[in-house]
Amino acid sequence: MPPTIHDVARLAEVSIKTVSNVLNDYPHIRPATKQRVLDAIATLDYTPNLTARGLRSGRTGLVSLIIPDLRNAYFAELADIVVRAAEAQGLSVLIAQSNGDRERELSLLSGPRMQMVDGILFSALGLSAADNDLLARIRTPMVLLGERILDGPKDHVTMRNVEGTQAATEHLLSIGRRRLLAFGADPEQGTGSARLRLDGYRWALAGAGIAEDPDLVVRVVGWYRSTGAQSMRRLLERGVEFDGVVAFNDLIALGAMRVLQDAGLRIPEDVAVIGFDDVDETRYTLPTLSTIDPGREEIVEVALRWLTERIDGSAADLPPRDHLTAFRVLQRESTTPGGDGS
Amino acid sequence: MPPTIHDVARLAEVSIKTVSNVLNDYPHIRPATKQRVLDAIATLDYTPNLTARGLRSGRTGLVSLIIPDLRNAYFAELADIVVRAAEAQGLSVLIAQSNGDRERELSLLSGPRMQMVDGILFSALGLSAADNDLLARIRTPMVLLGERILDGPKDHVTMRNVEGTQAATEHLLSIGRRRLLAFGADPEQGTGSARLRLDGYRWALAGAGIAEDPDLVVRVVGWYRSTGAQSMRRLLERGVEFDGVVAFNDLIALGAMRVLQDAGLRIPEDVAVIGFDDVDETRYTLPTLSTIDPGREEIVEVALRWLTERIDGSAADLPPRDHLTAFRVLQRESTTPGGDGS
């Protein structure tokens, strides 16, 4: 049995209240008393029982991060940042994976575990705006990430999908490409990143006075390396001509690049490629991948700040807030014709 | 305020004991009573308070996974598997990042948060066998992962580093390569994966009757894509000749491949490359990377099983156990001369 506050109190010859005061550094304690308590804590190797503290105070110091899955580098890197930022505030992060499945998201949100955390960072993929009532009913403070749910009943932080993709498209236009693939579109999707990024692509084309060619709007089901490769393979078989790829995320860009190169096409000479996300590995592929840095650090910083504000009540009666992070176009080799060694 | 067990009891007109019995499906309850309780739970939308349950029962249903960081795909994929496997058992996973820093590992292990979890999966990187006493003193059930600590005071699960690297090396020898880089060595390291994998490399050479050339043992500090690229760049500048690379993990293999290709060397024609870890992306690089599948699923399966055995006491008086998983050599394009389209 680990020592409790009572053991410390007995050894230091004070009441448990005093020990508790020392623990929560309550200001008015006589230095000598404090020292005695500290000594007792040290000799007993006492550690406060966070479960008990949580029960009593209603705060566990736990935050839940719900994401589709960690195999996706985007979410792994997001989780990395969340864990770091949370730890800096003395919070620990519980990670739950939804696989993007609506049922699973629902059961996670309503499960007993959510009662145990002070707040939730929820990157929805299965739920949609249709589930807003349900979300509104959840008492645990929550901040939404991503674009599945835009005008939900909770604070929301995400990246500038439209403007980012628009800038990516404009970047390809600026280096003289004209037949640009919207790679990763999902025409059926009325919302979500696929929709928004397609909008950005269209805005850019419209701005340049280029008519949209439906052949160039390419569907990719599930944004993985494998599906990107698959869609690109099919596209090449169909013989569609293009000189630039606006990929809606880095993974499908990478999968597509692989297939393009296999087919003997040079990047960027024959086809320029730009991705979205600025996943770590885009700096080391051959060629390195131009991409959009969506401002992940900023997403986490704002989301966590807002979450703690909701937890401590300092933002209690504010209506749901919305934040879009700043993005940057990162030009790398995949869109730099005549570049160095590639 | 969420409803408590008392609210349920009142509504169902039973005592809290009965509600508790239903919750923990205690067998001897009259069906009618049980139904009334279930109805009350449903109408109140009651969810048990896990913190209270944890305080009372001494079990929180939480498991902590301590890893260096999630940016490393190996650990992200490991975490993914751990989260899945834990959820299947009703456990939730708390993720803590150590950055491989000894001090940080120590403070995590001795911090109050560890009091809150039922068990710890600890992938040590900073601690070493010298810290065994310290580890022995930790009461929370724990399973060690990885090879920093081999004969520690806790159950230990890891991959066959030596045999795996030996097999990787033999694979390169089998396709006729003779001047093989031990890429990722750290001669100063007396233990850890770098050491073990170097041993495997040596065994294979010895088995083939090839003398070791010190020039071919290449140090890589920190196993990241960037450091792999860096080390390879320096090596090429020095003009060392080689026709095969036994990379001690996939990331440095990928970084090195990039540099090799930049330098105009063909893979595998000029240089064959094999990695270690079977990280997801090795299937989509150009060329695809041959590697060693270390049996991650098995690592997690055994580690979690042993951990729960320690938690529930069913392995209470067993001495520390050890498990090495089965590995597989995955031959892909980077070691397949005259292969298909690359």
Added chain:
DNA sequence: ATGAAAGCGCTAACAT
């Protein structure tokens, strides 16, 4: 088969 009551370790009124 169900109820009464103690208590897990802690915080926070309320006292002094």
Added chain:
DNA sequence: ATGTTAGCGCTTTCAT
């Protein structure tokens, strides 16, 4: 400046 005490929501003897 420090002590006393109630009680957070639950599980668990011990009764009945």
